[in-house]
Amino acid sequence: MMQRMQELLKRGDDVYQMIQVAGEEGITLKDFISYQAAKFIDMVYLQQDAYDEIDVATPIMRQKESFRKIVELVSANYRFTDQQQALDYFTRLTGLFKNLNYAPAGTPEYSGLLLKINQLFQDTQK
């Protein structure tokens, strides 16, 4: 799992380099989704807010839960119609997941955010 995510991060960087040359309109939707998925992992999993008392330290069991969810989200088969739709989806997902990182585990806030994330994901799978 971990190595697969590392590969995705690498792929995301490759696409980012392509974007630097060809622009976002110069790459395929498939590549764009990879790029967004990699960015999503970076934003919500690799980065941690040292000034937030919850996000600063993630116990290993919470890491497990969070990582599983992320793997599920980025491994799904998305059928977006265009780049804008993909961008909107990942932007909203990133926002929700970041808030989830700030929420203390086991609180209604935490489960509420998880529900919203699942809902958002389910909507793309219809």
Add this chain to the structure above:
Amino acid sequence: MKLDKIPTARVVAVQDDIVSIETIAGVSQPLIKNELIYIIPGSSEAKYTERLKAEILRIYGKTADAQVFENTVGVGVGDLVEQSGELLSVELGPGLLGQVYDGLQNPLDELANEYGYFLPRGVDFPALDVNFQWSFVPVVQVGALLRAGSVIGTVQERGFTHKIMVPFNTVGSVTVTWIQAGVVTVNDAVAKIKLENGQENTVTLKQNWPVRRALSTNMLKERIATREYPVVPLITQLRLIDTFFPIAKGGTGCIPGPFGAGKTVLQNLISKNSDVDIVIIVACGERAGEIVETITEFPQLVDPKGGGSLMDRTIIICNTSSMPVAAREASIYTGITLGEYYRQMGFNVLLIADSTSRWAQAMRETSGRLEEIPGEEAFPAYLDSAIKTIYERAGVILNSDGSTGSLTMIGTVSPAGGNFDEPVTQATLGTVKTFLGLSADRAYKRFYPAVDPLISWSRYISQLTDWYEKNLDQGWTADDAKNAGITEAWR
């Protein structure tokens, strides 16, 4: 002038902090490599006897070159030198936790109380409080047959059970001839042991150990202790490290990064949140401001593991850029030896060295003055082996009482201009098994921790796989990209 010992040598040449000495005919005593000596400046105007600590680096017949751990202003040819006959050592015993030491284990708080905040030179303070009373509880009885490192009793040190052990340099087995419970200071006798040759030695709560020698050397050789393979990850609670680039408990890691990329912040986070018992921070040649932050912050932070102050389980070795260079070189060894001592008690210790580049620079300075042949970027040719000697002291040790302790070492490297091709970074990369490369680009984007996932690596993954499979998910570390039924979205 009050002298503890009769001077047995005198200064014959001075070049910055390298001083050449020659033994005095008639009273001479053999010179030993790495022996601790004290230089007594003849022109001193201090109200106390200045005794400048120095270490012998090189011997030619009856002369020797020594590096002085203090400013050598006023030292002149003919000044007297006392030879201690001992190697540069640290004091090991209860009372180390919560202390802030300089690179030679002088307690900085005590020094400040006695002499004020401008540290005087040439003063030597006992590292352990000699007046504090500890309640010693024996765990063995008279007649017990013990060996080096065997536990004879315990004292309570800030919530930790501090084991008092048979001196680590003891050869063969010893018999306890006397042992008594009671309230004692670190210098009081708590037991007497009879060596194989019939000699009887007194055991106190403290013992000395030369810093440049691994504490477990004798015990490993005599098979009293064994080295174990590190198989458990150090949980730092930083997702990026724990999930992608784990460091094993008892393993080694390095954090190289350009200036301002967040090395010190990352280190502080690791030391605060990692699942270790004891943290040793060696601030080696860093700016004083950075360590001040740690010293002021740690006592106020609540230890997530216990509830006491974070400082209760921390030792800070502080040799900032404003302090003498030679002592900086020794400071890492001091930190490691303290770490090894607590590991011997079965604790998990984390040592953070900030920064090994400045330590290497100190070594370069000394090497230059000794006129050794310079290697790349004027670092000594033995830079690589010196770095390896440091990191190889990390590890997991199974002690004779069945307890297992670990010493994990994380060093930062500050390559000039963020150039990872410079010798210190390269030598470190060839030694450590986890590399957390910080990137200026990510720091600029405010992506923290600024560890670049594309250049970092961990060589611990395969040996930690069992732990991950058992405690997290099946296939956590597996390279399952090909058969996971993964979407074609990015492949």
